[in-house]
Amino acid sequence: MSDKQKRDQLTNSSGAPVGDNQNSITAGSRGPTLIQDVHLLEKLAHFNRERIPERVVHAKGAGAHGFFEVTNDVTPYTKAKFLNEVGKRIPVFTRFSTVAGERGSADTVRDPRGFAVKCYTEDGNYDLVGKNTPVFFLRDAIKFPDFIHTQKRNPATNMKDPNAVWDFFSLSPESLHQVTILHSDRGIPATYRHMHGLGSHTFKWTNTESSSVWVKYHFKSEQGIKNLDEETGNRIAGENPDYKTGDLYKAIEKRDYPAWTVYVQIMPLEDANTYRFDPFDVTKVWSQKDYLLIEVGRMVTDQNLKNYFAEVEQAAFSPGRFVPGIEASPDKMLQGRLFVYSDAHRYRLGANHEAMPVNRPRTQVSNYQRDGFMRFDDNGGGKPNYEPNSYGGPVEDPNSKPAPFEVSGYADSVRYDESDHYTQAGDLYRLLDSDEKSRLVKNIVESMKPVEKEEIKLRQIEHFYKADTEYGQRVADGLGLKVPEYEL
Known part of the structure; x- marks a missing residue:
């Protein structure tokens, strides 16, 4: 009897067998993800409810208030009003965090x-909900x-x-690029000020002529990049x-205000x-030789918190919180995040979390949503709570x-067409100098030894x-293992 025959069959919470637990149901190979994938929705919704009351991920964080100022004309690409004039400033709140x-x-x-x-x-x-690396471990939210x-x-x-x-990483080869970054010198930033921020996902910008482009965001630290080695990080x-x-x-x-210059890469549709x-594969990067960095503006954090709980703990970010001129792409990981982040906030903070001071928009909110826990305004008064109305x-x-953008194909659990998980990870390894390679290998070996x-x-x-x-030989040598005859 084989190992698979001995194992229990995977089911959903109602006991029905699961046919594919690796790939979301999408419209064709590129997507977007379909809401009819009830297994994906059940899996993500249950995941959001596993911990109370702290965040399931990004629980440890810090934050600050500041501003974003436009420094370059990007109106040919987007109609987003906050980007429509050089010199325009808006207030921002930024939260930095660890993940696990x-x-x-x-x-x-x-x-x-x-x-x-x-x-x-x-x-x-x-909301731009990014991190300090350009890629992620996964490219489909069903595995998150x-x-x-x-x-x-x-x-x-x-x-x-x-x-x-390492069992999961070894069975998920798409993680290799992020695994390499994580165990490199960039794996432990010295401070939140001395690291870049990236949107990681691909997004869509649309201008006043309804012409669209794909974009990626880059926040470049004006303080420069500083990292900690493993020993120093552990000591601190x-x-x-x-x-x-x-x-x-x-x-x-002390008024040494952290700042980042904001750029985008622009790709024609x-x-x-x-x-x-x-x-749209978030485990890959776009070459900056192919799509140059275009400056957009500058973000400065210049105001500390008045109350940590009210501002950092109750801050609720969602990749699905867009404004006209900025939209989602078919990125399957992003598509899952569009649902799961706001669902986590509804569970953790309540249905009216966007009315909390740190989350409250600085403009009028007019909709037909009523009632729910923590409703502390006039609840719409006597105005109609349905639409259309007279x-x-x-x-x-x-x-x-x-x-709009075109989609095609059969509704099915489809993996990405691209299965090259190695080129960009290998390119990154070869970019490192000899000392950086040695530290990378050492960090991986120490992590894998147990x-x-x-x-x-x-x-x-x-x-x-x-x-x-x-790369492979040095890790094998560090672990005292003989490398088999792998087919390249």
Whole structure:
């Protein structure tokens, strides 16, 4: 009897068998994701409700208020009003965070960093929910709950579990690019001020002529990039687990205001069909030689918090919070985040979380949503709570509709057409100097040593080897393992 025959069949919560737990149901191979994928929705909704009351991910964070100022004319690309005039300023709130640790964990651990910006615009709030790396471990949201489970605690021991971490990575080769970045020098930023922020996903900008382009966001730190080595990060974690939180607060307190120059890469819509990588695959980057960085503006954080809980803990960011002129792309990871982030806030903070001071738009809100926990305004008074109506209630603005884009194909659980998980990870490895390569390999080896199963180590080494033979060989040597004859 084979190993698969011995294992229980995967089912959903109602006991029905699951046919595909790796790929969301999309309209064709590119998407977008379909709401009829009830397994995906159940999986994400259940995942959001696993912890109370802290965030399931990004629980440990710091934040500050500031402003964004437009420094370059980007009106040929987008009709977003807050970007329509050079010199225009809007208030922003920015939250920085770790990903895997609990609220009381250390903030100098090896982990990606969240980089979320809430823009208070005249058309309502726009949230850019990014991080400090250009890629992610996954490219389909259906795998996100499983990935985060591996980063949390073992259900039996309640301890972090390197077996689960590397078992998942080794069975998910699309993670290799982010794994390489994570274990490089960039894996532990020295402070939140000394790291870049990236939107990671592809988004769509549409101008007043209804012409659209694909975009990626880059926030370049004006403080420069500084990182910590493993030993220093661990030492600070033991001595001062809130080191980065304190650093941000102290910098603003002494008026050494952190700032980032904001750029975008612009891709014509038609290039998405011919570019050498799928531009909607969040495990890949666009070459900056192919699509140059275009300056947009400057973000400055110049005001500290008055109350941590009211501002950082109650801040609710969602990648689905757009303004006219900025829209989603078919990126499957983004498509899942459009649902799961706001659903997490509705669970954690309540249906009316957007009325909380830190989340409240700086413009009038007019809709037909009523009641719910924590409703603390006049609840719409006696105005109609349905639409359409004949009593002067708010109506749609056709100019605010997202620009259409063509989709095609069968509704099915479809993986990305692109299966090259190795080229960009290998290119990154070869860009590193010899000392950086040595530190990368050392960090990976130290992380993999506790893994109990040799087959997991060998499976992961194969991914390193396919990215670069030297990369794989050095990790294998560090672990005292012989590299099998891999087919390249």
